[in-house]
Structure formats: C-alpha cells, structure tokens
Amino acid sequence: MHTRDSIKKACQEIFTQVFSDSSLTISEKTSASDIPTWDSLAQIQLLMALEISFGIQFSMDEVDDLKNVREIIDLIILKTTT
Amino acid sequence: MVSLLWTTKDRANLISNIARYESSSRDRVGFSKCRIAILSGSTTSLVSRLLKLFLLDRGVDAEIFEGNFGNYIIDSMSPSDELNAFKPDIIYLHTSRVNLKIFRVSRDFAADNEKFSVIDQELELLTSAWKSLSEKFDCWIIQNNFDLPPHQSLGNAELTDVIGWNFVISELNQRLVAESRTFDNVVVNDINALSATVGLEEWWSPRDWIKHGFAISVISHTRLSFNLSTIIGTILGESKKCLIIDFDNTLWGGVVGELGVGAIELGPNSDRGKAFYDFQITIKDLQSRGVILAGCTKNDIDSALSGLSHPSSILSVDDFATIEASWDPKPIAVQRILETVNLKGSNVVFADDSEVEIASVKLAFPEIETLFLDSTYPERYSNLLLRPRYFETLKVTSDDANRKKTKFIKRPSRSYSSREFDQIKLLESLNGKLSISTPSINQLDRVIQLINKTNQFNLNGLRRSPNEIKRFLESKECCLLICEFKDDLADYGIIATIGGTFESDCLTIDIWVMSCRVFDRYIEIALISQLKQILMTRTVRFLKMRVKKTGRNSYFLQTGLRLGLSGDASFDECWLISVDSIPTFDSLPIKVDFK
Numbered sequence: 001m002h003t004r005d006s007i008k009k010a011c012q013e014i015f016t017q018v019f020s021d022s023s024l025t026i027s028e029k030t031s032a033s034d035i036p037t038w039d040s041l042a043q044i045q046l047l048m049a050l051e052i053s054f055g056i057q058f059s060m061d062e063v064d065d066l067k068n069v070r071e072i073i074d075l076i077i078l079k080t081t082t
Numbered sequence: 083m084v085s086l087l088w089t090t091k092d093r094a095n096l097i098s099n100i101a102r103y104e105s106s107s108r109d110r111v112g113f114s115k116c117r118i119a120i121l122s123g124s125t126t127s128l129v130s131r132l133l134k135l136f137l138l139d140r141g142v143d144a145e146i147f148e149g150n151f152g153n154y155i156i157d158s159m160s161p162s163d164e165l166n167a168f169k170p171d172i173i174y175l176h177t178s179r180v181n182l183k184i185f186r187v188s189r190d191f192a193a194d195n196e197k198f199s200v201i202d203q204e205l206e207l208l209t210s211a212w213k214s215l216s217e218k219f220d221c222w223i224i225q226n227n228f229d230l231p232p233h234q235s236l237g238n239a240e241l242t243d244v245i246g247w248n249f250v251i252s253e254l255n256q257r258l259v260a261e262s263r264t265f266d267n268v269v270v271n272d273i274n275a276l277s278a279t280v281g282l283e284e285w286w287s288p289r290d291w292i293k294h295g296f297a298i299s300v301i302s303h304t305r306l307s308f309n310l311s312t313i314i315g316t317i318l319g320e321s322k323k324c325l326i327i328d329f330d331n332t333l334w335g336g337v338v339g340e341l342g343v344g345a346i347e348l349g350p351n352s353d354r355g356k357a358f359y360d361f362q363i364t365i366k367d368l369q370s371r372g373v374i375l376a377g378c379t380k381n382d383i384d385s386a387l388s389g390l391s392h393p394s395s396i397l398s399v400d401d402f403a404t405i406e407a408s409w410d411p412k413p414i415a416v417q418r419i420l421e422t423v424n425l426k427g428s429n430v431v432f433a434d435d436s437e438v439e440i441a442s443v444k445l446a447f448p449e450i451e452t453l454f455l456d457s458t459y460p461e462r463y464s465n466l467l468l469r470p471r472y473f474e475t476l477k478v479t480s481d482d483a484n485r486k487k488t489k490f491i492k493r494p495s496r497s498y499s500s501r502e503f504d505q506i507k508l509l510e511s512l513n514g515k516l517s518i519s520t521p522s523i524n525q526l527d528r529v530i531q532l533i534n535k536t537n538q539f540n541l542n543g544l545r546r547s548p549n550e551i552k553r554f555l556e557s558k559e560c561c562l563l564i565c566e567f568k569d570d571l572a573d574y575g576i577i578a579t580i581g582g583t584f585e586s587d588c589l590t591i592d593i594w595v596m597s598c599r600v601f602d603r604y605i606e607i608a609l610i611s612q613l614k615q616i617l618m619t620r621t622v623r624f625l626k627m628r629v630k631k632t633g634r635n636s637y638f639l640q641t642g643l644r645l646g647l648s649g650d651a652s653f654d655e656c657w658l659i660s661v662d663s664i665p666t667f668d669s670l671p672i673k674v675d676f677k
Contacts (some may be wrong), residue, residue, distance in 0.1 A: 020101035037101070041127050044300055049098035052091060060293050 123181030136311035349394025
C-alpha cells in the first residue's frame with residue numbers, strides 16, 4: 001500500500017535520476033517551469049520510470065493532464081488504490 | 083551499457099537514466115569522430131540520444147543531425163542548407179511500417195499486379211532517396227527495412243494471402259535487400275528481425291505513436307539504437323575480429339585434466355553435454371565466417387588437445403589460429419595470443435567461465451571485451467555470446483572465408499613487460515578469506531570427494547577409502563586439515579585438504595589436493611606457510627612428501643618446484659626438506675584464519 005509520502009519519496013528518486021541532478025529537491029508544486037530540462041522527452045522518461053516503479057500504465061489523456069508533481073502523486077494514488 | 087538491454091526493467095532504467103550516463107561519458111580522449119544525420123518518418127529525439135550513448139560506449143564520439151519530423155523524402159531529395167553544411171559521414175533513414183503509404187489504403191486490390199505495383203512505388207521512393215543522397219554526399223546510408231504490424235486481422239492469411247500485410251512486407255523486405263545490394267554504400271538495418279526478437283507487442287506502442295510520433299515503443303528505442311550502433315561501429319571498423327575462449331567448462335562440461343576426455347560433458351548423452359555441443363556449433367559458425375579463434379586454457383597442452391579430440395567435439399585443433407595451454411596467469415597467455423594473431427585488445431572478445439579470470443583479463447586489458455559464461459547455465463552460452471553482436475559484419479567476404487584457414491605462427495615468447503599485470507592487486511580487491519581447520523565429521527563426504535576426484539593439484543593421485551580418511555582424522559599420529567575459501571565472487575566451500583602422519587620429528591604428507599577452481603589464488607602458499615607454523619610449534623624438524631608423478635599432476639609438481647618443496651629430488655622421488663627451509667610468505671593477497 002503506497003502512502004502519499006512514500007509516493008513522493010519515490011518521485012523524488014525518479015526526478016533525481018531522470019534529470020541527473022542529486023541536488024534537485026521537488027515539492028508538490030514543482031512543475032516543468034521550475035526545471036529547465038523538463039522537456040517532452042524528459043516527461044516521457046519520467047512517466048516510463050513511474051510506470052515501471054508502481055506497476056501502472058498511464059492513458060494518453062492522463063498524461064496530458066499532468067502539470068506538476070502534485071497531479072502526478074494524485075494520479076498514482078488513484079491508479080494504485082482502484 | 084550492453085548489459086542494460088536484456089530485460090524490460092533494465093531497458094526502462096536505461097531510458098530514465100540517459101542524462102546520468104551522458105554526464106558520465108564526458109572524457110572522450112582518443113575517441114573516433116563521426117557525423118550522423120538521421121532523416122526520419124517519425125520522432126527521432128530518443129533514438130538520437132540513445133545512439134550517441136551507445137556509440138560513446140564503443141569509443142565513438144558522434145555528432146548527430148536530426149531532420150524534421152516525417153521529412154525524410156524531402157530531406158533526401160532536396161537536402162536543407164543545414165544538412166549540406168553538416169556533411170554527414172553516415173545518413174540513417176529511420177523509417178518503418180508507419181511510413182508505408184500502402185497501409186493508408188484499403189486492401190481490396192483487384193489484382194495481384196496492383197499489389198506489386200504499390201510495392202514498386204515504395205521501393206522507387208527509397209531507391210531515389212539513396213541515389214540522391216549518394217550523389218550529394220560521400221557517405222554511408224543505413225536504411226531500416228520494415229517491421230510487421232502487431233495485429234493479424236486476417237490471422238495466418240496475413241502471410242499466405244497476397245493481400246496480407248505480412249506477405250506484402252516480406253516481399254518488400256526481400257526486394258529492398260536486393261536493391262540495396264546494387265549500392266555500395268547502403269546497409270539495411272534489419273528491424274524486421276529485431277522486432278521479432280523484442281516481440282511485436284513490446285516493439286509497438288499505439289500510445290507512443292499517437293502521443294509522441296514514435297514509430298516504435300519508447301522502451302524498444304534501446305534495442306534499435308544498440309542495433310544501429312553495432313552497424314555504425316562495423317562501418318568504422320570497430321567490430322571484433324577474434325574470440326579468445328577458455329576450454330574447461332566453456333567448450334565442454336568439467337575439467338578435462340581432472341576427469342579425462344571420456345568423462346567430460348559433451349554431446350548427446352546428457353543435457354549439459356548437448357548444451358556444450360550446441361555452443362561449439364555456434365563457435366564453429368563464427369569461425370567458419372572469418373572470426374579468428376584462439377584457445378586460452380589453464381591446462382597441459384595434451385589435456386587441452388584431448389578435449390578437442392572428444393568424438394562429439396565440433397571444434398578441432400585446426401579450427402584454432404592458436405592455443406595457449408599453460409599454467410600462466412591468463413593475462414600473460416592473452417598477451418601472447420595478441421602478439422601471435424597480431425591484433426589489438428580492442429579487436430578481441432575474451433570468454434571464460436571463471437569470474438576471477440574475467441576480472442584478471444579486464445584489469446590487465448580494459449580494452450578487451452570480456453564475457454563471463456556461468457557454467458551453471460551452459461544452455462545460455464550461445465545467446466550470451468551472440469546477442470551483444472561483437473562480430474557484426476556488413477558482408478561476408480572471400481577474405482573472411484580465407485581467414486579461417488590462416489594458421490598463425492607463434493612468435494617467441496617475450497617477457498611480460500609491455501603491460502604489467504598486477505594479480506596481487508586484483509586478488510586483494512576480491513577480499514578472499516581462507517579458513518584452515520580440522521574437518522568435522524559432516525564435512526568428510528566433501529573431503530573424500532575432493533581427494534578422489536582431483537587430479538591436477540594432487541600430491542600422488544592415490545585414491546582413499548572413507549575409512550582411511552577417518553583414520554587420518556581420528557589418529558593422534560595423523561594430521562588432516564581442510565581449507566575453505568570465499569571471496570566477493572563466490573563461496574567455494576572446501577577446496578583443499580592436506581593430510582599426513584607424524585613420525586618422531588618428521589611429518590610425512592600422504593594427501594594434498596586442491597580444486598582447480600582456486601588455482602592462482604595463493605591458497606597453497608597460505609596453507610604451506612600455516613603448516614610451517616604448526617610444525618615449528620610441535621618441534622617437528624622435517625617435512626616429507628610422498629609425491630608421485632601421475633601424468634595428470636604436473637600442475638602440482640610445478641607448484642612444488644616453485645615453492646621450493648621438492649629440494650633436490652626429482653618428481654618421482656619422495657621430497658624431504660627441513661621445516662626451517664619451508665619458505666615463509668609475509669604478505670598474501672588473501673586473509674587466512676586458522677582454527
């Protein structure tokens with residue numbers, strides 16, 4: 001069972017990995033505008049890592065709606081509890 | 083990098099960690115340079131990043147130009163100013179099934195020839211692009227062939243009916259290859275085979291196509307980019323030319339020097355024998371198309387060759403350009419092989435079932451590609467050897483066919499000075515721990531087994547009954563010690579035993595065996611040093627060894643000579659030396675614990 005905190009912690013690790021930046025600290029408000037290298041390819045990398053890590057699959061529409069870390073965490077909670 | 087390709091999880095991790103791998107590949111001193119233009123019918127951002135990474139892994143620093151999305155025909159027929167200025171060495175036409183116009187129309191063709199005219203049109207388009215690019219640039223062209231669709235709406239008839247997509251694509255691919263042969267500079271990248279290897283359900287992702295314009299799934303970009311890097315590496319002359327291969331537990335199961343040729347696992351009589359047989363077929367195939375084969379085995383030459391004379395051996399002595407059979411450390415043998423076949427380490431793959439040998443060769447020759455073959459799974463050997471595509475070729479030539487007949491003349495061995503091999507450093511890094519003790523009763527089965535099946539490191543080759551061994555253990559006049567060994571690579575369990583009888587001020591050794599799995603690990607040295615200490619505390623003055631030359635124990639005899647245990651005696655006499663003259667070794671690369 002994933003908690004909001006454990007999902008956020010996993011997201012932190014994945015963001016650090018994808019952006020290869022050990023000093024990067026994310027908050028729930030963090031969005032693409034806060035990380036200059038968060039482009040469309042980075043978005044694909046993030047989602048792939050999240051899918052593998054949580055054993056879920058995002059639909060095309062869901063991917064469109066993800067604008068910041070909070071929305072990512074909300075969606076993972078939704079997909080892992082239903 | 084190559085090791086990150088073989089599971090879905092690893093491939094996903096590779097994609098998530100591109101930035102990290104890029105930042106760790108900054109030191110590119112001595113790398114060859116290459117300019118690659120990717121002209122595509124789909125999104126190229128991922129293949130571009132991954133291809134660059136895989137090429138860096140091969141020592142190629144590539145500069146990559148990406149054409150506009152879906153613009154490959156226009157880019158080819160009328161290159162942009164940017165592409166002209168880029169002057170590519172290689173142009174990659176990254177096309178796939180999604181770019182075929184044929185898939186945009188219904189397939190209710192009136193006649194077969196209409197179908198074939200559609201194929202003609204597709205081919206005409208591509209060959210025109212190749213001609214145009216060849217006229218404008220002095221470059222290689224890599225052209226994808228076509229992958230099959232993931233769904234078979236006609237079922238099997240997709241292949242057997244002339245209106246089936248699989249039938250059309252098969253026809254198209256065959257004709258594409260035929261057309262490519264009329265160009266000297268066009269190489270086909272076989273994504274048809276690659277997609278089959280990956281599995282079409284992983285290869286294709288409708289989400290990744292619709293959402294991002296990727297012609298193949300995000301995760302499959304890893305395999306595609308690796309495929310491309312092997313082709314480009316081959317174009318640049320970076321593919322491997324020589325396979326240096328171990329014998330025991332690599333070409334057959336078991337140690338031929340221990341078991342004799344009749345007892346090794348090879349051929350139809352056991353599952354493992356079949357697996358080694360199949361692996362030999364794989365190697366024979368490589369050798370027959372021009373890969374130079376070199377044997378590298380810790381064996382007497384007679385034992386090594388006897389393995390190749392096994393009735394089920396596919397490989398024969400004549401298949402090897404050279405065979406190094408000796409007890410020297412493998413880096414030294416490898417150095418001799420490189421000198422004999424006159425190749426650089428970067429041209430060579432070294433395969434062995436011992437992680438220690440792999441580590442020692444990697445330490446001495448970082449540029450050599452090493453391949454660990456875990457002898458628990460000989461059925462995996464062929465896949466492990468072939469899937470990294472070390473021996474990629476663009477075309478098998480008559481030179482390749484002739485190379486297999488070449489016999490290399492061994493040059494006189496020279497001292498190993500050009501590249502010092504620091505085995506001590508390697509062994510220290512493995513944190514080996516040797517435990518010397520008296521065996522417990524429940525360890526006796528292993529001790530008996532070790533004594534009765536060991537040949538190469540064996541004092542005299544005498545076989546012992548369980549009762550004899552028990553007597554060594556129980557008698558106050560006797561001494562029996564075992565050695566257990568483990569390091570960071572494995573726990574080897576009981577690997578050596580030594581036993582003898584005290585007679586006044588002399589210990590007569592009747593048993594001394596050690597498993598060949600731990601040769602060159604300083605274990606015999608640690609044991610003899612420990613024994614000296616024991617004898618000195620018991621005021622024993624002489625050590626006598628009932629040695630016998632068996633025809634298989636030359637490794638033991640040479641070791642005894644090297645350690646100064648034989649005194650002036652020959653190999654056929656008992657060895658007698660004073661305990662004082664047993665050499666002591668102050669510093670060993672393994673830790674020794676005596677209980």
